[in-house]
Amino acid sequence: MADLPATGPADxxxxxxxxxxxxxxxxxxxxxxxxxxxxxxxxxPGDDAAVIAAPSGSVVATTDTxxxxxxxxxxxxxxYDLGWKSAAVNxxxxxxxxxxxxxxxxxxxxxxxxxxxxxxALADGLRDACAALAPGCAVVGGDLTVSATLTIxxxxxxxxxxxxxxxxxxxxxxxxxxxxxxxxxxxxxxxVLFRRFHPDGVAVPVVPSALAEGEADAIAAQLRxxxxxxxxxxxxxxxxTAMMDVSDGLALDAGRMAEASDVTIALDRSALGAHxxxxxxxxxDHALLATFPAGALPPGFRRIGSVxxxxxxxxxxxxxxxxxxxxxxxxxxxxxDAR
Amino acid sequence: MADLPATGPADxxxxxxxxxxxxxxxxxxxxxxxxxxxxxxxxxPGDDAAVIAAPSGSVVATTDTxxxxxxxxxxxxxxYDLGWKSAAVNxxxxxxxxxxxxxxxxxxxxxxxxxxxxxxALADGLRDACAALAPGCAVVGGDLTVSATLTIxxxxxxxxxxxxxxxxxxxxxxxxxxxxxxxxxxxxxxxVLFRRFHPDGVAVPVVPSALAEGEADAIAAQLRxxxxxxxxxxxxxxxxTAMMDVSDGLALDAGRMAEASDVTIALDRSALGAHxxxxxxxxxDHALLATFPAGALPPGFRRIGSVxxxxxxxxxxxxxxxxxxxxxxxxxxxxxDAR
Numbered sequence: 001m002a003d004l005p006a007t008g009p010a011d012x013x014x015x016x017x018x019x020x021x022x023x024x025x026x027x028x029x030x031x032x033x034x035x036x037x038x039x040x041x042x043x044x045p046g047d048d049a050a051v052i053a054a055p056s057g058s059v060v061a062t063t064d065t066x067x068x069x070x071x072x073x074x075x076x077x078x079x080y081d082l083g084w085k086s087a088a089v090n091x092x093x094x095x096x097x098x099x100x101x102x103x104x105x106x107x108x109x110x111x112x113x114x115x116x117x118x119x120x121a122l123a124d125g126l127r128d129a130c131a132a133l134a135p136g137c138a139v140v141g142g143d144l145t146v147s148a149t150l151t152i153x154x155x156x157x158x159x160x161x162x163x164x165x166x167x168x169x170x171x172x173x174x175x176x177x178x179x180x181x182x183x184x185x186x187x188x189x190x191x192v193l194f195r196r197f198h199p200d201g202v203a204v205p206v207v208p209s210a211l212a213e214g215e216a217d218a219i220a221a222q223l224r225x226x227x228x229x230x231x232x233x234x235x236x237x238x239x240x241t242a243m244m245d246v247s248d249g250l251a252l253d254a255g256r257m258a259e260a261s262d263v264t265i266a267l268d269r270s271a272l273g274a275h276x277x278x279x280x281x282x283x284x285d286h287a288l289l290a291t292f293p294a295g296a297l298p299p300g301f302r303r304i305g306s307v308x309x310x311x312x313x314x315x316x317x318x319x320x321x322x323x324x325x326x327x328x329x330x331x332x333x334x335x336x337d338a339r
Numbered sequence: 340m341a342d343l344p345a346t347g348p349a350d351x352x353x354x355x356x357x358x359x360x361x362x363x364x365x366x367x368x369x370x371x372x373x374x375x376x377x378x379x380x381x382x383x384p385g386d387d388a389a390v391i392a393a394p395s396g397s398v399v400a401t402t403d404t405x406x407x408x409x410x411x412x413x414x415x416x417x418x419y420d421l422g423w424k425s426a427a428v429n430x431x432x433x434x435x436x437x438x439x440x441x442x443x444x445x446x447x448x449x450x451x452x453x454x455x456x457x458x459x460a461l462a463d464g465l466r467d468a469c470a471a472l473a474p475g476c477a478v479v480g481g482d483l484t485v486s487a488t489l490t491i492x493x494x495x496x497x498x499x500x501x502x503x504x505x506x507x508x509x510x511x512x513x514x515x516x517x518x519x520x521x522x523x524x525x526x527x528x529x530x531v532l533f534r535r536f537h538p539d540g541v542a543v544p545v546v547p548s549a550l551a552e553g554e555a556d557a558i559a560a561q562l563r564x565x566x567x568x569x570x571x572x573x574x575x576x577x578x579x580t581a582m583m584d585v586s587d588g589l590a591l592d593a594g595r596m597a598e599a600s601d602v603t604i605a606l607d608r609s610a611l612g613a614h615x616x617x618x619x620x621x622x623x624d625h626a627l628l629a630t631f632p633a634g635a636l637p638p639g640f641r642r643i644g645s646v647x648x649x650x651x652x653x654x655x656x657x658x659x660x661x662x663x664x665x666x667x668x669x670x671x672x673x674x675x676d677a678r
Contacts, residue, residue: 042397043504046599048435048583049401049497051504054393058381061479062388063444063494067486096387105402107446107492140400143492147406153446153482153492155402158388165382165390244387 019119020112020146027144030116031106034123038130038138040102040159050140052103052157059102060158060165062093068150073203076193079118081223082152083125088225090156091134092245092286095232098166099158101137104130106154109147122152125224133229163236166290171242171261171307175291178301180231182221183250184275187282189215189222227286231300235290238298243290248283251316251323257289258315266317267305280323358458359451359485366483369455370445373462377469377477379441379498389479391442391496398441399497399504401432407489412542415532418457420562421491422464427564429495430473431584431625434571437505438497440476443469445493448486461491464563472568502575505629510581510600510646514630517640519570521560522589523614526621528554528561566625570639574629577637582629587622590655590662596628597646597654605656606644619662 019027028045037044043051052059066072066086077085087104094101106126110119123139130137137156171177192215197204208216227245235243242261246253250267258265272279291307292298314322358366367384376383382390391398405411405425416424426443433440445465449458462478469476476495510516531554536543547555566584574582581600585592589606597604611618630646631637653661 043436043506047504047506047508048432049399049438049495051436051499052398052400054396054398057393057396059391059393059398059496060388061391061442061444061494061496063446063480063482063492065446065448065482065484065492067448067484067490069487070485093387097382097390099388103400105400105494107402107404107494109404109406109488109490109492141402143402143404145404145406146409147488147490148408149448149486149488149490151406151448151486151488151490151492153402153404153448153490155400155444155446155494156388157398157400160390165386167382167386169386 016115016117018112019110019114019116022116024144027116027119030120031123034120035127035139038103038140039136041138041140045141050103050105052140054159056160056162058160060094060097060099060160061155062090063153063155064090064093065151065153075203075205076197077223079121080125083122084129084224086152086154087126087129088133088227089247089286090154091129091137091229092227094156094158095227095229096243096245096288097158098163098232098236098240098243099160100233101134101156101158101229103137103140103157104154106139106142106152108142109145109149109151111148111150112146114150133226161233166236166240166243168242168244168257169260171257171263171291173263173307173309174294175241175307176294176297176303177265177267177305177307178290178292178297179287179304180228180301181287182285183246183273183287184278184282184285185218185221186225186284187249188278189218189220190284192218193222222284225284225286228288228300231288234298234300235288238292239296240290240292243288246283246285246287246289249281250289251280253289255315262310263307264309264311264315264317265305266308266320269319271302271304280318355454355456357451358449358453358455361455363483366455366458369459370462373459374466374478377442377479378475380477380479384480389442391479393498395499395501397499399433399436399438399499400494401429402492402494403429403432404490404492414542414544415536416562418460419464422461423468423563425491425493426465426468427472427566428586428625429493430468430476430568431566433495433497434566434568435582435584435627436497437502437571437575437579437582438499439572440473440495440497440568442476442479442496443493445478445481445491447481448484448488448490450487450489451485453489472565500572505575505579505582507581507583507596508599510596510602510630512602512646512648513633514580514646515633515636515642516604516606516644516646517629517631517636518626518643519567519640520626521624522585522612522626523617523621523624524557524560525564525623526588527617528557528559529623531557532561561623564623564625567627567639570627573637573639574627577631578635579629579631582627585622585624585626585628588620589628590619592628594654601649602646603648603650603654603656604644605647608658610641610643619657
């Protein structure tokens, strides 16, 4: 976490009023003063809609929402973290199509008693995630409303730069299976949060001095994931036959790719790092999982297995043994308000 | 309300489970089986992101959210109404740029105890609003999560068909000011709901037999607005110099256009219908307010005033008298949970 800007009250907000006590105009100015125009913005915020360049004649679009409770805890995630993560998870979906992210639209529903500094930090996180992960992409529009439940719905747009989209369904027998980005680190961070900072089923703030080696980095990976967005287009140029981002763990997501492609994905346990179980079960790193013609991996991707003919009842194998489609979501499975 | 399909339990949902008790897959199938592909869908739902045609090399994008409490009451709005309205308000923002709507992305955050039939009706409303208001536009993607607060965040995309976008800031002195669509009807419907069906500050279901003439239509306009989406591109082709949709009432929104254009908008009271005050104060009809070179109004638009040199302190005049930027939002101003 040390290499990222601190979460905290933002500049020029010394009075720091509650959202319910300020005009919508001031809230919007707080956001817009922090989110510069991007390379693709033709008409930015302030009109009925934004206009974004779509040079290749199509647009890639995805939406993903973070809701307090099922998706995050305020005790663990500050405004900056939430802005960063809500951008990152959507940028990863654009990259996973082989596209370059061009714009974000942000729908915020915020409790009246949240402070304006929270919104400012959220805008900083959105901006910094775009700058770090997808330069040229920017917030072009949004919507603001009050709500009893803090909700951040981001829509990301992207451009294919003339290429065909890379779908989940294109994996071919004989392809190499490869990954770019972390596997299981963000999931480990979430398990640390639930084991250490969730007494009696209630989230409490993280105490950095209580963390063992590697745990701080794992928590940072959970709260502010940094998927390799730029490698999505790289994979497409290199001839990726299928691609998706790993949001629910390698076992579950590789199974989805295998089923969409009518193949089986055979993973090599030795390629899954020091903690293969974490890699298989842990989601939210938003690594890019892709298949390539054998031997054609571009830089940034590492081989973790191969595509084999479909095996009945086993869409994913690890060292030849079937892997169940397990995945772990403690927000829903073990949290205080389990689904 | 009589000419629209009834809201109610949808077909093939005889068991009608709660959202918290069914798989995400079943919920998604319930939605997708009701929302056909559109004319612009290249890659539809099911992959990391959708791909939508953007033939003119840019894309128009907007997002608008409906939150239970500040934006609607469950006692008044069923799933069908909410699907319809969440589509309509976003389509109007696309039309107001002079663009043709091409696609919707829908982020749903739903309490666990809502029934699957509610989601089915919402999908029906989204589909029918697209079919009725913007043929060819369709739901191309979305996101589903649980939340304590029902929240519907829709993003709409559109294509300019080679034209320049029509901004709020282009009104020129001497232009005619014109409107397409209703003024003040939806606002009247909302006031009927609050006056008649909100005893002790709590919303109760509408009793049709209790309604006076016109009130049923006004409530329908509030719950299922039908803005003239197709007239957005018509206005652009005809040379509209400025355009926006009227969501907060003519006084407030004409004032925004006047300020963005550095002019004053002079309205003729006689052109504002039988209830000028309703037209000035009542929002949510999402009529299209536009300015055109004098005498150049296209069919579907009617003249309501003219653009005059800026008058200090009066961005909107009505019969020569300054109109304050008033608007009435009883959800926030007079509702049980007033902001």
